[in-house]
Amino acid sequence: MIEKPNLNYVNNLSGDDNDVKKLLIDVIKTEFPEEKKEYYESYHNKEYKKIEENVHRLKHKISILGLVKSYEIANEYEHNLRVKSTDKSDDFDIILLVITEYLKTL
Amino acid sequence: MNCIIIDDEKTARIIIKKLSSQVENLTVVDEFSNAIQAIKYLNENEVDLVFLDFHMPDFNGLDFLKTINKPLKIILTTSDPNFAIEAFEYDSIIDYLLKPIELPRFIKAVQKVENHLSIANRNTNDTKIKNDFYVNIDRRLIKIDLHSIYMIEAKGDYINIRTEEKNYIVHSTLKKIEEKLPDSLFLKVHRSYIINVKKIIDIEDNSVLIKKDIVPISRSKKSDLMKHLDLL
Numbered sequence: 001m002i003e004k005p006n007l008n009y010v011n012n013l014s015g016d017d018n019d020v021k022k023l024l025i026d027v028i029k030t031e032f033p034e035e036k037k038e039y040y041e042s043y044h045n046k047e048y049k050k051i052e053e054n055v056h057r058l059k060h061k062i063s064i065l066g067l068v069k070s071y072e073i074a075n076e077y078e079h080n081l082r083v084k085s086t087d088k089s090d091d092f093d094i095i096l097l098v099i100t101e102y103l104k105t106l
Numbered sequence: 107m108n109c110i111i112i113d114d115e116k117t118a119r120i121i122i123k124k125l126s127s128q129v130e131n132l133t134v135v136d137e138f139s140n141a142i143q144a145i146k147y148l149n150e151n152e153v154d155l156v157f158l159d160f161h162m163p164d165f166n167g168l169d170f171l172k173t174i175n176k177p178l179k180i181i182l183t184t185s186d187p188n189f190a191i192e193a194f195e196y197d198s199i200i201d202y203l204l205k206p207i208e209l210p211r212f213i214k215a216v217q218k219v220e221n222h223l224s225i226a227n228r229n230t231n232d233t234k235i236k237n238d239f240y241v242n243i244d245r246r247l248i249k250i251d252l253h254s255i256y257m258i259e260a261k262g263d264y265i266n267i268r269t270e271e272k273n274y275i276v277h278s279t280l281k282k283i284e285e286k287l288p289d290s291l292f293l294k295v296h297r298s299y300i301i302n303v304k305k306i307i308d309i310e311d312n313s314v315l316i317k318k319d320i321v322p323i324s325r326s327k328k329s330d331l332m333k334h335l336d337l338l
Binding site for chain 1: 115116117118120121124125161163185186205206208209
């Protein structure tokens, strides 16, 4: 079963500070599509080093959104990329899709 | 303490800024999305602490560490602990924080930096202090080596300075002599006693054995004393 993203970390960090919460969500909503786009470009060009960097960067968003298992998958994928293996890329696609859909609801 | 943040990801910079705002005496003076800009800033400005992201495109945290040529206190921020191990080869790295950073762990890392800075300040101050001072006894000025003192006891209007060789009864107060002693070596453990912490033999409950003397420790001073000790 695919886990659902949440804002627990964002809420804990922000506390009563709604400005920070809004800012953080806005920035995530801006940065995530850019990072996803860069990832798919690197993937398409088979630039493994770049793909690894893109995955690493996306990992932070995955963890901020409370996706514990997805973070582990992304970690595994990142390590596979170091040996030029794209194993786990399908799982990673699903994670990106889940986040994309979730961010639309915020 | 003032600090800067180096991280290419805006989300990460917002998080560190928010966490910093929850720590007393920590001020973010600037933030940088790339390490080269930060190096230019650091060449012209002094900061107490740098939050450095390890993974950045083109010029990463490791490149920054290799390039910067001034002593800094750095907390590394990363999503991968394996890279942190490599960075610990650099003396400037005080701690590393795994993303996403939680407040308690963040506070702990900042406290580590504070401790490093206070030790560095204490050492700097100590080097300015002479190794000896003179006391007036019966119209004679007698030199006393600071390191030979193991204890100073208040006796009415006098103090008894006990050294390895002999004792000196001087017309003075503990408060006056305390000002001449380096904090790193001496501690007032009781209203009537200052001790050289390096000469402690053992500590039991509310007393300390120093040479052959048992000195009482005030309850309020015990935590100060424990901070001076290098506990295993």
